[in-house]
Amino acid sequence: MIEAGHFALVLALALALVQSTVPIVGSRINDARMMAVAAPVALVSFALIALAFLALTWAYVTSDFSVVNVWENSHSQKPMLFKITGTWGNHEGSMLLWVLILALFSALVAVFGRNLPDQLKATVLAVQGWIAAAFLLFILVTSNPFARLVPAPFEGQDLNPILQDVGLAVHPPLLYLGYVGFSVSFSFAVAALIEKRIDAAWARWVRPWTLAAWIFLTGGIAMGSYWAYYELGWGGFWFWDPVENASFMPWLSGTALLHSALVMEKRSALKIWTVLLAILTFSLSLLGTFLVRSGVLTSVHAFATDPTRGVFILGILTLLVGGALALFAWRAHALTAGGIFQPISREGSLVLNNLFLTTATATVLIGTLYPLLMEALTGDKISVGAPFFNLTFGSLMVPLLIAVPFGPLLAWKRGDLYAAAQRLAWALGGAILVALLIMLFVDRTMLFAALSIGLAAWLMLGAATDLVLRSGVGSQPWSVVRRRLWGLPRSAKGTALAHFGLGVTVVGIVATVAFQTERIVIMKPGDTIDFAGRQLRFERVEPFAGPNYTEDQARFTLISGNRDVGTLVAAKRLYTARQMPTTEAGILTRGFSQAYVALGDPSGDGSWVVRAWWKPMVTLIWLGPCLMMAGGLLSISDRRLRVGAPARRRSQPVPAAAE
The missing domain is CATH 2.40.128 (Lipocalin)
Incomplete structure (x- = not known):
């Protein structure tokens, strides 16, 4: 079984090389047969990697200590659940899970991408093949999970105790589904640059994949936060740990990408920016993989300490990200900016959203990498802790949260800020009332906390305002209100629920920090x-x-x-x-x-x-992400996203007129 799993990985590498070359050559010479190779090869590659993963899982279940990976990370007395989750509770197994999820997304593109143009689909799957080939080679050369140990020991060394928790069954798979899910957005961006096809239809194809990755990454980060909260016994939910930041950065960038793709889809604007965000978001996911696997960080989350592996991943990062950015620089001059809009408009509000989110991402990136760069250059060890992140990140989030409720109430192309403010008057009044109640009945000395909870109330009430106005609450009979609310696009309801969930999280964070x-x-x-x-x-x-x-x-x-x-x-x-x-x-x-x-x-x-x-209110910290995930799921169930962009109609021959 072990040798079969190893051989399956070798075959998967061979097929990844085929997937990465044959379809893209076919798309260049317009050979339909070569392009058609992409989908079946992606499906078979997924089946082979799944077989390898099942073989490793079986070795853990049966306590096969002749496998080095099992001997180092398992024990015969370990509960069955932790034997199974131990498969990815180590460097080699987690990288195999990483590649399995990558192959899964490639297979999903192959199955659900039937309405994509043949050339674009072939190129997207070829780019996915590039990524898969690089990481399969990394696993086989530096991180083989199937290496044998002769003679086989009678007992294993057991898994790291802090990883023997049910949270490990949920946190890494969710996180990787988010991390790796952004590879599809990356592949679409690179394929669009190669094909010189970047339009509203492209944004419609990209948005569901980006939204799915964002949903999973939201859940993975929230689950990791709760796991650290209850498992480490420290009583905290976030420490600005470098590895926590490594997952948070692509979430921030992915959130900006979601909003930017919406502008591109609706108004055919922000084309260049959206493509760049798609590249940068997956690049940050790869950077996170490098930080965790390279050994440059010391963290409870970090797996590997072998610098050879770090150099290999750094090489992959350089080739993939550097190549994508070089292609972007080469093609950027040929890209058009797209539709024109006024600063006060829904597009303008989404651009402002992008500005704050990307600046926040850059802030977290600098705070994470600066100590590493200083140590590499000077040998001095310094730390950038919570005070830096709280001050800089919090300063950026306050104006963003103030601006969020205005976005859905502004019109496309040209909006009326005063009219939107009038519609939000009751939400502002509710937020002020909440802040006053906190001051009067909770703690009069906590002005900042009261204002922060008031800001969260503003966000939640503002999210509800759009649904209230569009359903006619207060101006229509309840039967009409219910019918209108039910008939609203799911994406609109999902957006409101996600924004409401963000406000719930803010309440939990502020109440816990200020009043615990x-x-x-x-x-x-x-x-x-x-x-x-x-x-x-x-x-x-x-x-x-x-x-x-x-x-x-x-x-x-x-x-x-x-x-x-x-x-x-x-x-x-x-x-x-x-x-x-x-x-x-x-x-x-x-x-x-x-x-x-x-x-x-x-x-x-x-x-x-x-x-x-x-x-107090600490569970709201994780209830909020659950609501955000529910909002994302509601949005992705919208028929317009499930159907995707319409396929181009092929011209039909006109029958000759009867003589």
């Missing part, structure tokens, strides 16, 4: 502390043995008034194979808020260091 309560105390079983207007009672400590670990479980009871609200179980866990300790947080959710307890080290007298937080 933290206590660090030394407690013994039976002790009670005051805790955010409640009491936290330390009940007892019990030993517990898991399948491949032992732990001390500390039970706490949260008391509000004279009533027990619930129980929290925090633990200090030791994984026996690696002798590696972890902290398992105890979390109790009440409404949108959570009590969070992390157990520290014990002392000789039976006491423990306990860190306890009350985090």
Whole structure:
């Protein structure tokens, strides 16, 4: 089975080379048979890579320690779920998953791209073949997941304990579906430059793929944030870790690409900018792959520390990104700017959106890479921490959030800002009221927090305003309102839901950061502390043995008034194979808020260091991305996006007139 998986990868590399050359040559010489090779080769390549991935998964399931990758990252006593997820919980396996998802997207383009012009489809799949060939070669040369170990050990070394979590079953696949999904946008951009075909139809073809990648990346980032929050025992949801930034940058750029493609589709404008964004977004995904795999970063998220692999990926990055940008520079002079519009218009608002998002991306990029460049040039180690990112990124997001509700209310080409402001008057009034209520009833000293939550309310109420006005709420009978609301385009409803979800996330972040309560105390079983207007009672400590670990479980009871609200179980866990300790947080959710307890080290007298937080509205941080994903799914279900651009009609011969 292992050799079959290895051989399948070799065959997939051979087919990727065919896919990367034959179709594009066919498109150049207009040979239909050569272009037709692309789709079946993409499908067979996907089947071969899927076979290789299943072979590696089977090795993990059966604890085949004759495979080096399995021996280094698995253990016979590990639960079955973590045996399976351990397949991609390491460098080699995760890169195989990366290539599998790349092949999946190529296969989807082959299946669902029937309405694409033959030349464009062949070129897109050829570009996908270039990427696949590069990374398959990388895997086979530097990161072979099927390398054998002779003689085979009786037991494995176990997976990194912090990766033995159900979050690992969700976070990496979602993240890679987002990362790699942008490869389709990249391939469309390169193919359009090669074919010199960049128009509104091109934007219609690109937008569903970009939206699908954005949905997955949103979920992957949110799941990673929640995983770090509950698994690492630190009580934080975002640390501006360089690897966190590596996934956040393509999300920001991809969001800008979505809005730019909309302008191009509707108004045939921003052509040059949209193509450049498609190239840069996937380039940032490749940069993220390089940062995680090269060993230049030290992070809980980083897998590889082999510089040889980093040099190889840097070479791939240089060839793919450098080649795409060189092609863009070569073709840019031949591209037309497209439709003309006034600054005050829906196009203008989307351009402003792009300006802030791309500037924010550049800010995060500079803050992430600057310490690495300084260390490489001077040898001095410096750090760029949360204060820099919070100040610069937050300063850019405030005006962006203020501007977002105006966009859907402005007309295309020429808008009326005063009329849009009038329609948003009730949303502004609601936002001011929310800020005042926070000041009066929560904390009068938290002016900035109140204004920030008011800004989030402005965003949410503004998102609802467009639907309210278009459905006729207040001016039409409810039967008409319901019919109009149901009949609105799904993309419009999806946009409003995504913007509303962004506001929900802002509420969660601000409320958690500004109003959370933290206590660090030394407690013994039976002790009670005051805790955010409640009491936290330390009940007892019990030993517990898991399948491949032992732990001390500390039970706490949260008391509000004279009533027990619930129980929290925090633990200090030791994984026996690696002798590696972890902290398992105890979390109790009440409404949108959570009590969070992390157990520290014990002392000789039976006491423990306990860190306890009350985090108001913290679950909104992850509920917001769920709403954004739902909005994206609603938009992508819009028939106009599912159908795509109409296929060109072939001219039919005119029958000769009867004589």
